[in-house]
Amino acid sequence: DGGITQSPKYLFRKEGQNVTLSCEQNLNHDAMYWYRQDPGQGLRLIYYSQIVNDFQKGDIAEGYSVSREKKESFPLTVTSAQKNPTAFYLCASSPSDREVGYTFGSGTRLTVV
Amino acid sequence: RKEVEQDPGPFNVPEGATVAFNCTYSNSASQSFFWYRQDCRKEPKLLMSVYSSGNEDGRFTAQLNRASQYISLLIRDSKLSDSATYLCVVNVGSYIPTFGRGTSLIVHP
Numbered sequence: 001d002g003g004i005t006q007s008p009k010y011l012f013r014k015e016g017q018n019v020t021l022s023c024e025q026n027l028n029h030d031a032m033y034w035y036r037q038d039p040g041q042g043l044r045l046i047y048y049s050q051i052v053n054d055f056q057k058g059d060i061a062e063g064y065s066v067s068r069e070k071k072e073s074f075p076l077t078v079t080s081a082q083k084n085p086t087a088f089y090l091c092a093s094s095p096s097d098r099e100v101g102y103t104f105g106s107g108t109r110l111t112v113v
Numbered sequence: 114r115k116e117v118e119q120d121p122g123p124f125n126v127p128e129g130a131t132v133a134f135n136c137t138y139s140n141s142a143s144q145s146f147f148w149y150r151q152d153c154r155k156e157p158k159l160l161m162s163v164y165s166s167g168n169e170d171g172r173f174t175a176q177l178n179r180a181s182q183y184i185s186l187l188i189r190d191s192k193l194s195d196s197a198t199y200l201c202v203v204n205v206g207s208y209i210p211t212f213g214r215g216t217s218l219i220v221h222p
Contacts, residue, residue: 035212042200042214043157058209090156094210101147102202102210104156 002027006091006105012113013078013085021076021108023091029103032074035090036060043090049074078110086112116140116211117203123217130191134216136201137183146184147202148175151215157200160186191220 004025013019025032031050035043045058049068063082068074074093078085091105118137126132138146146163161168163175163184174187184201198215205211 033210043212045209048209088154099145099162101159101162104158107156 004091004093004103004105006089006108008108009106011108011110013110014113016080018077018079019110021078021089021091021110023074023076023105024072025074025093025103025105026072027093027095027103028071029093029095030071031094031096032068033092033094033102034058034064034066034074034076035092037088037090046076046089085110117201117213119199119201119213119216121214121216123219125219125221126191128191128193128220128222130220131187131189132191132218133185133187134199134201134218135183135185136203136213136216137181138203138211139182140203140205141179141182143182143203143205145204146175146177147210148173148184148186149200149202149212151198151200153197160199188218191218193220193222196220 007022033048034046037043044060046064047066049055052071055066055068065077089108092102094102116139148160149157150160151157161170161175163177167176172189176185196219198217200215201213202210
């Protein structure tokens with residue numbers, strides 16, 4: 001079955017450490033997105049990519065970086081510059097047909113220890 | 114004014130009740146609309162798209178009012194399993210969806 005796979009499900013980061021969250025989709029979707037969700041809050045856009053080798057900053061890109069070397073993959077790196085990284089991170093994808101909606105991965109819970 | 118606004122609730126209703134949520138959007142150029150459901154500590158899942166003519170899926174009915182710039186979700190005969198947060202999503206002709214912060218629904222026995 002097609003879908004989006006995020007890994008790991010839980011991740012613990014030490015102060016000053018960079019960590020990378022994986023997002024892989026086999027839906028042949030063109031666009032991919034990274035969101036952050038804090039408890040009781042809505043989804044905030046970190047980065048998005050509409051095509052391979054191209055991506056744009058979202059509303060809260062500071063302290064994060066991404067790459068889109070393959071259509072299927074859109075990894076997110078949380079750098080040490082992100083001062084408050086503890087959150088639920090969600091990856092999503094969508095096809096060119098914007099009437100279809102967005103498919104989410106099951107998320108990664110990142111905690112700073 | 115926020116681009117997409119929802120009443121956070123919670124809406125606390127008994128089983129079997131009918132409940133309705135609204136979601137207002139500010140950009141009149143918005144083109145496509147969706148309702149998502151998010152369970153606690155889970156990812157959002159598409160509940161239904163919202164079409165100009167309105168659409169129904171079982172106990173769920175979604176409607177779009179372009180003149181007043183809002184979409185609605187009606188849930189009939191509420192079940193305990195309907196308890197969740199309902200997010201509205203609006204596209205403004207780009208790949209970038211705008212999410213509302215969600216409306217919490219609690220269905221009690």
